[in-house]
Amino acid sequence: MLKRNHGPRLALAIVLLGTALTAHAENGIDQRIDQAIRPVADAVAGFIFSSFTLAGVQVPFVLVWLLLAATIFTVYFKFINLRAFRHGFQLVRGDYSDPLAAGEVTHFQALATALSGTVGLGNIAGVAVAVSLGGPGATFWMILAGLLGMSSKFVECTLGVKYRNEYTDGTVSGGPMYYLSKGLAERGPGLAKLGRVLAVLFAIFCVGGSFGGGNMFQANQSFKQVVAVTGGDASWLADKGWLFGAVIAVLVGLVIIGGIQGIARVTSKIVPLMGVIYVSAGLAIIGLHLPDLPGAFVAIVTGAFNAQGIAGGVVGVLIQGFKRAAFSNEAGIGSAAIAHSAVRTNRPVTEGFVALYEPFVDTVVVCTITALVIVVTGSWDPSIDPSQGVALTSAAFESTISWFPWVLTVAVVLFAFSTMISWSYYGLKAWTYLFGESLITDAVYKILFLLFVIVGSSMQLGSVIDFSDAMIFAMAFPNVLGIYFLLPTVKQELDEYWADYKAGRLRKFGRAARRG
């Protein structure tokens, strides 16, 4: 473990790097940052995405790992993703919320916070990439992955609440770090060491993921969209990614270092609104193309099984769909368990039921709407440069609502911003798990985080997307491996609760109680 006295040295290095960056603030800076980071990014991505060949297609092992886990969880818990769906909604609605606990974090709030970390560019850019490269059929596999992913979230979030730390000052902290270390230790002394190792690995990858997918990818894609609406290559901003990054970094810094929670609070209220606008606009476009809708469904279903002209055939389509779904909803990755852990409940499994809605809203609803818009407007184009994810979605919306790219730009920047705030929190939790809590460790992490915002907006998408994917997906290895050992624990929680639920032993409150 890193000793705390490394802190000042690290901080000094960052300050020097920052000074160097500003000193070279000229046109070539974007390329320089890109050149410096690319070899590292490529190496990391190459390792995480070690793949094997199936039917002539490269299949990344991590995707099989995630999908296998989601399928096993779904079967092991007897399709909990479907059978607890209604009860999850009752919990979110507050049917079982004791009025005496009013003022605590509710199921709805925990879900909403987790969602604002997941709904973001993955739903806009990622889906466009999937549909471009995999054809409409990728949508089918994306939805399937979303439905299975609900079971993964159920397990993660139940564990997140069960093994969270509650401190004497009344704050709570939870997530895979805690359930891996505490949970596995509980399963037996032999597993304690494994749990500890997995927790540390998870925390390291989580810090990486918070710099990658939770940060650089967001900065990069929102910058691309801002450039696109301000004139593309001719835009004054086109070669000033570092400047855009610096502005975003200052804003993020005001929140996470300056403690200006007002900005975060305002964002957390605007983001759901943007989500509603995005979904409504998507539905409006689908409505305007109603005659094309049956054809789109046919293309999605047939394209899923008959992939002529798509690289890698059906397996290629499947991989595109699964990959983007996993990147978007993060089921099995473990990130959301950190956000869900703050809920106030004495039955951890209830938050698991509520968490079912996260992949559902994210993937089954929002991603599907994006995919449908792209398909019904005929905007998908297999020959398009896959690095233009947001641009493709933007063009799809623009084809029907000419001014929508501007709205989309605002949405993209806000989604990116709120995802960054969420991930800076996840990353910080992992960081302090590794290095302990102190002002210096806190500050070092936050400064690093801000630097990556600038780096992210300066890089080309290719290397950003690979590195982001790699770090986020790496989290799935320790997380899922540890979860397998903890399945009996979740099963016991679930069985006890479900028996109470079925026997009507759970108390309802308010209007729900009168409804019976």
Add this chain to the structure above:
Amino acid sequence: MSKVLLVGIDGSECSDRALNYAADWAAASGHRLILSYVIEWSPFSFNTPQENEERHMRREAELERAHREIIDPVVEALRERGVHAEGVIRHGHAAETLCQLAEEFEASHIVIGKTGSSRIRAQLFGSVAMSMVQMSPQPVTVVP
């Protein structure tokens, strides 16, 4: 069991008048007086992860402050006057929560001030008093 009178207070001048009105009434009639203060809160708000982490701590602080600054001194003063009074603090939507409390304590009557402390809010979203008149299961007295 004596009848119960529910008073909604928020520390504003107008709510003081409502309180005095209710206290006089309770003193004369022997009603039990429930003083309730509702801390504005919604179960459906959108928060940052940081806010959620600290929520329990903040809630405790909010309750403590409400007791110390609003409810406890008033309850104390009323008890000295010989009025049977107790205080309740809840988080929630003011009008809805007062109605729930009225049912919970089987209050026969509710007394509130006309305006709360935030006037702009009342202009924009309607006042607690107006909502109470619409929603209340029991007669409501609105004190100007």
